[in-house]
Amino acid sequence: MRLSPLTRALLGAFTALALVFVYLPLSLVLLNSFNTSRAFAWPPPGLTTRWWSQAWSSDGARSAIVVSLEVAAIATVVALVLGTMAAMALHRFRFFGRDTVSLLIILPIALPGVVTGIALANAFTTMLGLELGFLTVVVSHATFCIVTVFNNAIARMRRLGTTLEDASADLGAGTFTTFRLVTLPMLRSALLAGGLLSFALSFDEIIVTTFTAGSGVTTLPIWIYQNLFRPNQAPVVNVVAAALIVLSILPIWLAQRLAGTDESVAAAR
């Protein structure tokens, strides 16, 4: 297929338009972080940097970011371990119920967050008698993060096949040696991509978190939710959001560098 210059131009114009659609509200966020009106009046009655300095000194925002980073990091580590194991099992073995297992891995992300949220909250509190807190959030996040690691890992395995691992085994390497010296290096960039996505998913998750966090744990989205509803704090939230948008370019760019285009795309999912 050779796209005619006109088609190319049209596609380009459409893409540009779509990006305007994507960035218009984001620029409104940025603009509102300087808006003197605490309720974001339009057009802004005036501009101020007051919110930025206020955000800078907000302990609440800072500790919420730390909590979110911790939750995302632990959930991602769990997802990396479990996701890789599941991918290896499904890739290397053919067994009864294999399709069901792969469906099961997808389920936590395919079912709406509100369902996952109340199902887990119900299980934690009424079935297991746990108090909602940091642990329950991490467990819940890991549950829907597994699929992202799994998908990246198994896609890579499918592409590379099992020949290298077989060769390693034939040459006498044990199971763990093969994993350490052959499988893991092959998977490294795919795991990085999956881990990054899992991190991002966890970092901005609010629905499952609302149900499973109890009230002692304030992740960044929860902090934002609480503060958006205090007019004195809402502009500060805009600052945090604007800062996050700018800062997020860093990990994405890094992932692209480290993993190559293909996986960083996957990382987005």
Add this chain to the structure above:
Amino acid sequence: MKLTRLAGAAVVLALCAVGCGTSSDDSGGSAGDSDTPGGFTAPDVPMASELGDNEGALSILAWPGYAEDGSTDKTVDWVTPFEEKTGCQVDVKTFGTSDEAVSLMQSGQYDVVSASGDASLRLIAGGDVAPVNTDLVPNYADVWPFLKDRPWNSVDDQMYGIPHGYGANLLMWRTDKVDPAPTSWSAVFDDSSAYAGKVTAYDSPIYIADAALYLMNTQPDLGIEDPYALDADQLAAAVELLKAQKANVGEYWSDYLKEVQAFTTGDSIVGTTWQVIANLAEADKVPVKAILPEEGSTGWSDTWMVGSETEHPNCAYAWLDHIISPEANDAVAEWFGEAPASSKACEIATKGFCESYHAGDEAYAEKIHYWTTPIEECLDGRTDVTCTTYQEWTQAWTEIKG
């Protein structure tokens, strides 16, 4: 009410509750002050008779925003001064619903709790909180008399906690778009069609009580005595009123920002509000006015209570005294957006604050029907019918919104 509480999202149940008692009332017929609606006898829990040295630690269970230590906003901090003054190291745990508060208090790990009406009566009934010896709380003397010995904070004239703050749900409108100025809730009910698409209402099942309150005044035949005690027919009448209202509602609101924004842009021009929202809108130079309409209104009132198993009774009493000390009570009230319980708080409050919240205005406070969770047993004392529960209200609310 409650900034954060609503903010935090959940939770209306929290807002008030079973024992918030029936409204206090201008409605006449409800039970006397000392009779709690359910008419139970409180379990025998000993009350502190004297205080000793502070124990050095205190664990607080509070609504978000009621025990701020400067982590939300550096200038908002009444926990640190308490620690410095008393040597009690404070550990704050916040909760999201009254149910959560009750179950956490049952664990016996907390020394004091900020309870809404529903939680307060359940806590008393369960023996989880102790009667409070108000003689040991010097600042109690400054609390507005009309907040003392009420059904939601006392049993048989024995106080179980220290009143902390209260507020009313008001009627607000854009003065440039609504003319003549309304004086009655009819502006959002029977006459709402004049502002079709621009009416707003509070997004919670508890808002049904607002409709019931209106019906109580306009349709006496229904026999509504208490907006929180509705039998099936009375609930149906309120639902019908709200369904008619819905045709003219532009959106329902449940948080500050949404409402301030809607009134600023003119997406909403008349509806329920809290004083704090009206003040914020006015500060942004939005032409709005908020009143307590002639029918009276719904509202809230909260209480600090002491755990029955507390190992830190002295720090607990120190906290009760601190939280209604003029400085702290003023700080909480201004941060939260409600009237302080202490009259002295008004002496040091920001100029005009107490006036704008009508703090201490007894006639005003008597017009507030404090939020209470509706239960099967009619809160107005009727025994010949069963009343509708909060679950039924929740389903009714879903139906109203459609």
Add this chain to the structure above:
Amino acid sequence: MASSGSAGLLHRSPRLRLGLLLGPPMLWLGVLYLGSLAALFITSLWTVDAFGAGIQRTWTLENFRTLFTLDVYRTITFRTLLTAVAVTVIDGLVAVPVALFMAKVASPRWQRILVILVLTPLWASYLVKAYAWRGMFSTGGPLDSVGLSPGYGLSATIVTLAYLWLPYMVLPMYAGLERLPDSLLEASADLGAGTWTTMRRVVLPVLFPAAVAGSIFTFSLTLGDYIAVKIVGGTNQLLGNVVYDSFLTGNNMPFAATVSLIPVVVMLAYLTAVRRTGALENL
């Protein structure tokens, strides 16, 4: 020695290896997650006592009766499905040309930049973006000042949700098209196929499963949303609101569980239907 011994055992016994590999993930997902879902289903057969304080563990179909007999729940279910379909279609229509441009027209350098541009919004808080749209739709706001605002309501909700989930549709499509070698397209052209034939016979088979994969996200995310509709939806409510209100406001977990089974059934039916397309491997 011990480790090489156990490794040897592992090497000799594939079943043991499978068991060890699959055990932990299955314990997590199969027991914890599926167990939670099963518990949710069981809870839907219970009820709450009148005081609202506790769950009564007596078996009853009362919740299902309420769900099926009251019109309001049917209305809300249809509204939610309509919203989910509309959001998915809009995202699909926007994503195809964007993904096509990214994968097949843009230079490698621009490809990278575009991927970043599409990804970046995912890191901006969901809530903040939803509130930004509230500003966009307000009376006298940026859209209204050019006469384009529908006001708060269902269409505003659809636009906002389509906006929020767009990256989830663009990326699988882009990834699918990216894997499609240019040489294949050229071969198709060399064999005499016109642009549209190539589109239909070569591009579409790749695009379709990718679109289905994306739609799983847009669908499930919409079915579970209760926040965006509160912010821009006017008086509308979706299934997520009913679940949320029953659970947190109404303190009626059994009924919340009953309502939440609707999106579960919808998604399971959808997953079963699309399983054959290979979409699940594109997730």
